[in-house]
Amino acid sequence: MANKRYAMVIDMRRCIGCHACTVACKAEMAVPLEVNATWLKIIEKGTYPDTRRYYLPRMCNNCTDAICARNCPTKATYKRDDGIVMVDQHRCIGCKYCIASCPYDTRYVNPLKNIVQKCYFCSHRVDAGLQPACVETCPTKAMIFGDKNDTKSEVAQVLATNATVVLKKEMQTNPQVFYISADETVMSNVEKDINYRTEGTLIKIRI
Amino acid sequence: MRSITRRDFLKLGAASTALLAVESQLSPIARAVELVDGGRSVNRTSGLPRSFLPSTCTQCPAGCGIIGYVEESRLVKIGGNTKHISNGSSLCARGQAGINALYDPDRILVPLKRTGTRGENASWKPISWDAAYAEIADHMSSIRANPSQFVYLTDDLENDGLGRRFAHAFGSANALGAAGVYDANKRVATRLTWGAAGDMPDVANSKYILVFGANPLESHPQFVGFAQRLINGMQNNQAKLVVFDTRLNNTSARANEFYYVNPGTFALVALSMANVIMQEGLYNRNFVEQWTNVSPQQLAQSLAQYTPERAQAETGVPAAVIRRIASEFASTFPATTVSDSMISNHVNGTQTERAVMLLNILTGNIDNRGGLCLPRQYNVADAQPAPPAPAPSGLAQPANLPLASLQAVAESLPLLKDRQKYPVGVLMTRGFNPVYSNPDNAAVADTLKDETIIPYHVAVSPFMTETAALADIILPETTYLEDWNIEVRPSPEQVPFVALRQPVVPPLESSKSFFDISTDLAKRVGGGMEQYFAFKSVEDYLKARIASVSGLAAAGGLDYLKQHGVWYDPKSKPNYGSFAAGGFATPSGKLEVASARISGLGFPAMPAYEPITAFTNLEEKDLVLTIFDTAIQTDAKTANCMWLDEIQHNNPLWINPDTASKLGIKDGDKVKILRSNKTNAEAKERSVETTALLSDGLHPKVVALANGCGHTGYGSIAQGEQTPKDKIEKVLQNPNTELVWWGEKDGIGVNAKQIVPKAVDPIGGGQAWGDVVVNVAKI
Numbered sequence: 002m003a004n005k006r007y008a009m010v011i012d013m014r015r016c017i018g019c020h021a022c023t024v025a026c027k028a029e030m031a032v033p034l035e036v037n038a039t040w041l042k043i044i045e046k047g048t049y050p051d052t053r054r055y056y057l058p059r060m061c062n063n064c065t066d067a068i069c070a071r072n073c074p075t076k077a078t079y080k081r082d083d084g085i086v087m088v089d090q091h092r093c094i095g096c097k098y099c100i101a102s103c104p105y106d107t108r109y110v111n112p113l114k115n116i117v118q119k120c121y122f123c124s125h126r127v128d129a130g131l132q133p134a135c136v137e138t139c140p141t142k143a144m145i146f147g148d149k150n151d152t153k154s155e156v157a158q159v160l161a162t163n164a165t166v167v168l169k170k171e172m173q174t175n176p177q178v179f180y181i182s183a184d185e186t187v188m189s190n191v192e193k194d195i196n197y198r199t200e201g202t203l204i205k206i207r208i
Numbered sequence: 209m210r211s212i213t214r215r216d217f218l219k220l221g222a223a224s225t226a227l228l229a230v231e232s233q234l235s236p237i238a239r240a241v242e243l244v245d246g247g248r249s250v251n252r253t254s255g256l257p258r259s260f261l262p263s264t265c266t267q268c269p270a271g272c273g274i275i276g277y278v279e280e281s282r283l284v285k286i287g288g289n290t291k292h293i294s295n296g297s298s299l300c301a302r303g304q305a306g307i308n309a310l311y312d313p314d315r316i317l318v319p320l321k322r323t324g325t326r327g328e329n330a331s332w333k334p335i336s337w338d339a340a341y342a343e344i345a346d347h348m349s350s351i352r353a354n355p356s357q358f359v360y361l362t363d364d365l366e367n368d369g370l371g372r373r374f375a376h377a378f379g380s381a382n383a384l385g386a387a388g389v390y391d392a393n394k395r396v397a398t399r400l401t402w403g404a405a406g407d408m409p410d411v412a413n414s415k416y417i418l419v420f421g422a423n424p425l426e427s428h429p430q431f432v433g434f435a436q437r438l439i440n441g442m443q444n445n446q447a448k449l450v451v452f453d454t455r456l457n458n459t460s461a462r463a464n465e466f467y468y469v470n471p472g473t474f475a476l477v478a479l480s481m482a483n484v485i486m487q488e489g490l491y492n493r494n495f496v497e498q499w500t501n502v503s504p505q506q507l508a509q510s511l512a513q514y515t516p517e518r519a520q521a522e523t524g525v526p527a528a529v530i531r532r533i534a535s536e537f538a539s540t541f542p543a544t545t546v547s548d549s550m551i552s553n554h555v556n557g558t559q560t561e562r563a564v565m566l567l568n569i570l571t572g573n574i575d576n577r578g579g580l581c582l583p584r585q586y587n588v589a590d591a592q593p594a595p596p597a598p599a600p601s602g603l604a605q606p607a608n609l610p611l612a613s614l615q616a617v618a619e620s621l622p623l624l625k626d627r628q629k630y631p632v633g634v635l636m637t638r639g640f641n642p643v644y645s646n647p648d649n650a651a652v653a654d655t656l657k658d659e660t661i662i663p664y665h666v667a668v669s670p671f672m673t674e675t676a677a678l679a680d681i682i683l684p685e686t687t688y689l690e691d692w693n694i695e696v697r698p699s700p701e702q703v704p705f706v707a708l709r710q711p712v713v714p715p716l717e718s719s720k721s722f723f724d725i726s727t728d729l730a731k732r733v734g735g736g737m738e739q740y741f742a743f744k745s746v747e748d749y750l751k752a753r754i755a756s757v758s759g760l761a762a763a764g765g766l767d768y769l770k771q772h773g774v775w776y777d778p779k780s781k782p783n784y785g786s787f788a789a790g791g792f793a794t795p796s797g798k799l800e801v802a803s804a805r806i807s808g809l810g811f812p813a814m815p816a817y818e819p820i821t822a823f824t825n826l827e828e829k830d831l832v833l834t835i836f837d838t839a840i841q842t843d844a845k846t847a848n849c850m851w852l853d854e855i856q857h858n859n860p861l862w863i864n865p866d867t868a869s870k871l872g873i874k875d876g877d878k879v880k881i882l883r884s885n886k887t888n889a890e891a892k893e894r895s896v897e898t899t900a901l902l903s904d905g906l907h908p909k910v911v912a913l914a915n916g917c918g919h920t921g922y923g924s925i926a927q928g929e930q931t932p933k934d935k936i937e938k939v940l941q942n943p944n945t946e947l948v949w950w951g952e953k954d955g956i957g958v959n960a961k962q963i964v965p966k967a968v969d970p971i972g973g974g975q976a977w978g979d980v981v982v983n984v985a986k987i
Contacts, residue, residue: 015439015443017458018425018458019300019301019425019426019435019839021298021301021304023855024304024851024855025304027304027305028285028304028851029285030252031252033943033944033947034948034949047904049866049905049906049908052456052903052904052905053461054458054905113943125250125255129250130244131243131244131250134285137245138287138298138299138303138304139298140295140298140300140431141298141436141439142436146243148242154242
């Protein structure tokens with residue numbers, strides 16, 4: 002039997018831009034202030050009166066071909082058999098090569114521990130048979146998570162029956178966070194998304 | 209409030225079918241995934257399960273079901289209660305951040321007595337509970353012969369059964385709730401029209417959802433439960449969403465069609481649509497004839513003045529759009545409107561709500577599946593023996609607002625200045641922070657500072673809010689996470705429920721629950737009031753409260769609630785069309801489209817458009833201020849939660865780029881927002897300063913400020929200040945308090961309410977937050 006391969010689908014037709022995922026992640030992973038493992042990008046596009054808002058919940062893509070894992074000098078970053086990209090906190094020396102390697106800007110230095118962290122798809126919850134914290138709390142159930150190698154799973158079926166996109170496909174990292182109906186503009190320039198994590202203002206970029 | 213009895217419920221063949229139907233609507237994907245969606249939590253390192261208890265969130269009015277997960281007596285995570293019929297496993301940002309409130313580094317853990325004068329020079333010394341009780345009992349005993357001099361001010365009067373009981377047992381009718389600064393106009397509009405306060409659009413089952421000034425995807429009285437059903441309606445039921453508003457928000461951003469409306473003119477949009485529906489014969493004649501107190505001829509005649517062309521001229525919405533949307537709404541069944549504060553928080557708010565409601569009435573979308581439904585909620589009686597309700601007072605029911613509910617707090621507080629007519633001996637505030645939340649809050653602060661008006665002020669509060677800071681004594685109540693209560697809300701699922709709030713952790717240090725506080729005080733004050741606080745334990749009190757809920761006792765009563773957090777009759781399904789049996793709870797038993805109670809006050813009996821005086825003859829420089837709620841902060845309540853402040857800690861002024869350009873304002877410029885004298889000739893000049901945020905999502909005549917920022921008190925987190933560990937009580941310590949970064953970097957914003965004068969709708973008594981005209985200038 003094939004390995005499990007965990008993947009996330011975020012259906013932007015259901016997302017209401019409420020930040021519940023942002024805060025659920027803070028609580029679940031004890032993420033300190035100043036940094037975020039999950040956050041929400043919001044943009045406004047168009048001119049009055051034809052203006053729209055678009056959102057993009059952001060987190061580590063847990064890439065199948067993770068550049069960060071390849072570049073980590075101490076092998077602190079490694080991949081589990083189920084595809085989740087982990088950081089072994091005891092091996093991490095805080096060199097930040099992984100941060101420089103990540104095309105998606107999803108890693109951060111924990112200001113209290115001086116080690117690099119990110120989203121692990123709530124591996125501890127997954128191991129206990131639970132959905133990740135953001136998926137559980139999402140008010141409109143816009144997030145779908147599961148084993149995409151199990152063809153009967155919700156996530157496999159959603160992936161099979163919907164057009165999905167990933168961030169920076171051209172980097173060939175094979176991201177495991179997929180989006181349905183995400184706006185092109187909100188998906189661009191994600192390497193600059195650091196602003197959303199550290200400034201926290203509701204809307205930072207207008208286009 | 210509508211009470212639900214067993215006979216209301218339609219019988220079902222199989223109870224299991226009802227459960228399954230409810231479950232599938234709660235979380236349509238739950239059965240398809242292999243990982244469990246909520247209900248458990250594990251330690252990150254050990255993987256061991258955490259102990260947990262279900263309870264109820266009060267971070268906003270919605271009252272979602274929560275589960276508190278605990279390790280070594282410390283609350284480590286809050287999740288949604290999968291068994292809760294409203295929100296299931298889902299919680300919003302505020303619900304998740306409740307831990308921050310519990311462990312607020314500035315939380316008050318011992319009773320405090322003021323030394324020095326009230327206000328800026330106050331300092332506080334810890335005293336024992338015994339000494340605090342003795343002092344309060346002395347003051348209350350001194351007004352024993354004039355009990356109406358005891359005034360109790362609370363947030364949610366409906367769910368604060370103990371506070372009302374305490375005031376009534378003392379003999380005072382002056383238990384005041386805060387609906388007057390929230391949703392009073394909507395409550396009165398609905399109560400006058402269909403006999404129940406509030407509504408619950410059945411959006412999950414609707415085909416066409418017409419939104420007037422509401423923003424349910426960011427802010428709604430049942431936020432999570434309602435937002436998930438609205439999205440389900442759109443995604444699973446292909447409902448069309450059409451929004452009328454003055455600004456782009458998370459709801460209008462999601463709409464199939466969105467139209468900007470000139471501020472204050474929403475009633476004209478709705479009435480012109482109603483006119484089209486009548487003129488084109490699209491109305492449901494049988495329904496109108498059977499269930500309203502007016503004839504189709506009367507309706508057509510009353511509405512004829514509201515032509516789409518007039519609406520276009522005054523509202524800015526094209527006549528062709530009004531005709532088309534009216535026709536779509538009337539020809540798609542079921543359909544519903546959703547309306548909220550942005551239309552009801554005006555001096556014409558009650559009639560505007562009634563105008564919107566009329567669209568549902570004309571099309572027969574009243575209490576039907578997918579239509580505008582009555583609020584389905586248990587009416588949980590007070591515990592017996594209950595104190596007799598004292599005769600209504602002029603404070604609780606101001607003489608100029610005979611139709612308002614007993615919560616016209618914006619109107620009531622200024623009345624206290626008339627010491628002859630409304631003498632106060634003891635003021636007790638709890639859970640409500642008028643010095644932040646009321647209009648013209650500087651005047652409220654002045655009133656509370658004046659010891660000749662308020663001789664003695666007891667604040668029951670876990671936090672040093674702006675209001676508690678003006679008290680003489682502060683009783684450190686527990687937070688909502690360490691307390692008990694019976695909680696009821698209108699059900700977005702249309703099946704009523706009863707929920708329990710229970711301590712997910714024991715009270716921290718020497719903080720006490722309000723049950724203990726009210727019981728201890730009642731015994732000390734005595735004079736007969738102690739007989740209503742003779743319960744052996746809080747559980748006995750709660751058992752007495754739920755005794756009136758039929759079916760709950762058979763399910764296990766309080767023990768069931770302690771285990772599951774919420775109860776609803778598993779056999780029940782939505783009893784749509786419940787009015788068919790006994791009519792509506794109005795004097796005529798019908799939908800009172802023509803309201804004699806309104807015409808009795810000298811206003812038009814029929815839903816009507818009354819232009820807002822402040823908005824007529826606006827000059828070029830005049831702009832209308834909108835104060836909007838977000839999904840991050842709840843008015844005065846949540847700014848002590850660091851995870852929320854990190855997201856929303858300040859509030860720039862949203863302004864249309866064309867408008868800004870005319871004023872020479874660029875994005876990020878510092879601006880002064882000055883209340884224009886047009887609003888209220890007597891009001892003092894007031895202004896606030898913030899930065900400009902240029903957005904194409906604003907009507908050119910509207911500027912907007914988010915609510916929930918700019919606290920002048922409420923502790924270091926709300927002030928955006930770092931707190932060194934050694935300054936914090938051990939039980940409240942959290943390494944994050946040294947990482948607070950936003951105060952210095954971005955500032956904490958402004959409290960927009962400072963520049964809003966007190967002005968209420970003369971029918972509903974609700975504060976007209978949306979009627980403020982301002983001038984904006986670059987500094």
